[in-house]
Amino acid sequence: MSVDPQLRTLEIDIPAQPDSLVKLSLLLADDEVNQQAVAALVQADMALAAAVMKAVNSSLYGLAGRVQSVQQAVTYLGTREIAGITFEMGLRAAFPPAPELQPIWQRAALRGHLMGRLAQALGVDAWAAHSAGLFEECGKAVLFRHAPDHYRAMLRATATDGDLTQLEHVGFGVSHDALGAALCESWGLDPAAVASVRHHVVAQGLLELPDAPTRRSALALSVIVQALMTVPASIDDVVPIIAAQADLDPTLVLRATRRLAEQQAEAQAHGRRAA
Incomplete structure (x- = not known):
């Protein structure tokens, strides 16, 4: 999918989707994966296989025993979680390593995992939610690659993403949420994920979902x-305000969110004991 011509005039490059993700996307497009x-x-990809095995045995999932093979990992976690790990690795590989990007990737992995799990519990599109969480901050990596020194200073100077987007507009003429949405579009992500990435800064800051996106569940999550x-x-406080705007049952969403928090605490406890 092509990149918005207005963004191309800014001379900020958006990386192409890696071949492994293209192939995986084709597999995921099948109704019966x-x-x-x-x-x-x-x-078939040694680095990817190693990343999957490392992730599945981490505290993020809190499995009781160690998983010994990729096939076991797919069986334990399912294709969505494996796809999430694969896309996370592909996203990381698209940008040069930098200490400033590590917190972004760590938050991305956790956010994607939590959004996917919550979506699954609520019966909404889990892969759209998972990928939206994974790619939410990817526009920051695009800007960091474009101007490392300038953007490093911006990251240090701001405490919130709302403040950061204002500086980005002044310095680059575009903000990371718009760039992230453009990357999602060019990599063929679901429109609900693209909309979530595009609007997340405003939605999180104001606790208001925009009227434009027709599928707002990913953004709500x-x-x-x-x-x-x-x-x-x-x-x-947050759940009742947001759930209603996305036509989700606030009681069910709050119950699922609390349960997710409990599961995450249990997973981390398992991980600590295993270590």
Whole structure:
């Protein structure tokens, strides 16, 4: 998918989707995803297979025993989680390593995992939610690659993404949420994920979902998971406000969010004991 011509005039390059993700996207597009085909794709790439094994045995999932093979990993986690790990690795590989980007990738992995799990519990599109969370801050990596020194100073000078987007507009003529949405579009992500990435800064800052996106559940989950990751005690206040705007049952969403927080605490406890 092509990049918005207005963004091209800014001379800020958006990386192309890696071949492994193109192949995985084709597999995921099938209504009946073949787990063996997904496992074979992962196993064919040594670096990807290593990343999957490292992730599945981390505290993020909190499995009772160690997983020994990619096929086991696919069986335990399912294709969505494996796809999330694969896309996370592809996203990381598209940008040069830098200490400033590590917190972004760490938050991305956790956010994607939590949004996918919450979406699954609520019966909404789990892969759209997972990928939206994973790519939410990718526009920051695009700007960092474009102007490392300038953008490093911006990251240090701001405490919130709302403040950061204002500086980005002044310095580059575009903000990371717009760039992130453009990358999502060019990589063929679901429109709901693209909309979530494009609007997340405003939605999280104001606790208001825009009227434009017709499928707002991914964006709603972005706001809820952001609260869960930063100020867990605020979810009782945030969930009723946001869920209603996305036509989700506030009671069911709050119950699922609380359960997700409990599961995450249990997973981290398992990880600590295993270590």
